[in-house]
Amino acid sequence: MVGVPNVTRADAAAAVRNPLAFIAARWTPLPRTVQRAAFVALAMAVVIVVTGGAVRLTGSGLGCPTWPKCTDDSLTSTSEMGLHGVIEFGNRMLTYVLCAAVGWAIIAARSQKPYRRSLTLLGWTQFWVVMGNAVLGGVVVLVGLNPYTVAAHFLLSTALIAVATVMWQRTREGDAAPRPLVGKAVQQLMWVLTAVSVLLIAVGTVVTGAGPHAGDSSDVPRMPVDWEMVSKAHAVLAWIVVTLTFALWFVLKAVDAPKGPSARTRDLFLVLLAQGVIGYVQYFTDLPEILVGLHMLGSCLVWIAVLRVLLALRERPEEAVTELPAQEYAPTSVSMAGPK
Numbered sequence: 001m002v003g004v005p006n007v008t009r010a011d012a013a014a015a016v017r018n019p020l021a022f023i024a025a026r027w028t029p030l031p032r033t034v035q036r037a038a039f040v041a042l043a044m045a046v047v048i049v050v051t052g053g054a055v056r057l058t059g060s061g062l063g064c065p066t067w068p069k070c071t072d073d074s075l076t077s078t079s080e081m082g083l084h085g086v087i088e089f090g091n092r093m094l095t096y097v098l099c100a101a102v103g104w105a106i107i108a109a110r111s112q113k114p115y116r117r118s119l120t121l122l123g124w125t126q127f128w129v130v131m132g133n134a135v136l137g138g139v140v141v142l143v144g145l146n147p148y149t150v151a152a153h154f155l156l157s158t159a160l161i162a163v164a165t166v167m168w169q170r171t172r173e174g175d176a177a178p179r180p181l182v183g184k185a186v187q188q189l190m191w192v193l194t195a196v197s198v199l200l201i202a203v204g205t206v207v208t209g210a211g212p213h214a215g216d217s218s219d220v221p222r223m224p225v226d227w228e229m230v231s232k233a234h235a236v237l238a239w240i241v242v243t244l245t246f247a248l249w250f251v252l253k254a255v256d257a258p259k260g261p262s263a264r265t266r267d268l269f270l271v272l273l274a275q276g277v278i279g280y281v282q283y284f285t286d287l288p289e290i291l292v293g294l295h296m297l298g299s300c301l302v303w304i305a306v307l308r309v310l311l312a313l314r315e316r317p318e319e320a321v322t323e324l325p326a327q328e329y330a331p332t333s334v335s336m337a338g339p340k
Helices: 009-017 019-026 031-057 079-111 117-142 147-170 184-210 227-254 259-284 289-312
Strands: none
Touching (some): 031 079, 079 117, 184 227, 184 289
16 A cells, blocks of 8 residues: 655645645546546536526525625525525525536646646636626626626626537647638638527527516516517527528538538537427417526527537647646655655
8 A cells, every 4th residue: 555645844835835736746637537527617507507597587586685695694594584595595505516616627627737728728717707707696686686787697607608618628629720620611601600699699688688587576677678579589590590500511511521510510400499499388388487497508508509519610639738847747845746
C-alpha cells in the first residue's frame, strides 16, 4: 500500500495562492472525465431552467419575498411560508449545485494534460454567467417579478446553455484550427437558421411575459402586448425554423456531406417536431402548467440541437498543445509529486 504523501507548509501556501494549479500538479483526469464534467455542467444548466419554470408555474415566484435572504429575518424558508417558500428556496439552492457542476468542469479542464486554455476559459465563462444570472434572479424578486427582468433571466440562462454546449463539444475534439466540412453556402444557411432560432426563443419570452402564468398568485404586471398576436408570431417563427432545418438536411444530402452534420440536422428536426406538438397542444388546451414546463424543457433541447448542428459543420483535428510553463505544474515540494 502506498502511503498518502505529507503536505508541507509550502504545499499549503501553494494551495492557497493558486488552488487550481495545486490540484493540476497532483491530478490528471482522463479525457472521458473532462467530457463528463462538461456534460454535467450542461445538464445542470438545463435543470435550473426547468426548475425555474416550475417556480413560476406553481405561483412560487415570490415564495421568498426578498433576496439574498428568503425573508427579512430568515436566510431559509419558514414553515409559515408553506409550499411556495419551499419551492422558491429549493430553486435558489439548486444554484449552488449548478456552481458545483461548473466548478468541477473548470477543475477538470484545468487539470487536463496537456493544458487546454480554451476549455478553462469556457468553464470560467460559465461561472461568471451563473454569477450574473444569480444576481439578476435576485433583481427579479426585488422588482416583484417584472416580466422584462424575468425574460432577461431566461435569456441569460439560454446563453449559459450555449457556452456549456460549446465546452462539451470542445472536450471531444482537438485544438487545431477549425476546418469546414461543408461549403460556404451551407454555412450561411446554418447561420440564418441559428439567428432565427435565437429570435424564436426571444419571442417566446414575450409570449410568456404577456401570458397568464405570472409566477405569483398576486396581480403581477404583464407585458402590454396582444398575447394572441405574439403567440401566432412565435408559431410562424417556429415553422420558419422547421423549414430551414428541412432545407439544410436536404442540401446536406444533396452535396453528400459527412454523416455527422446530416445526423445532427435530423436530430434537430425531430426535436422541433416534438416541441411543435407540445406547443400547439398547450395553446389549444389553455396552457396547462405541465405542458408549459415541458415546452420550456423543449426550448432548451432545441437550442442545444441547433448549436450541435452548427458545431458539426466543422472539425478540429488533434494537435500538439503547448504545455503550461514548467513552474506552473512543478510541485512546490517533493511531497506534492506523489507516488511515481
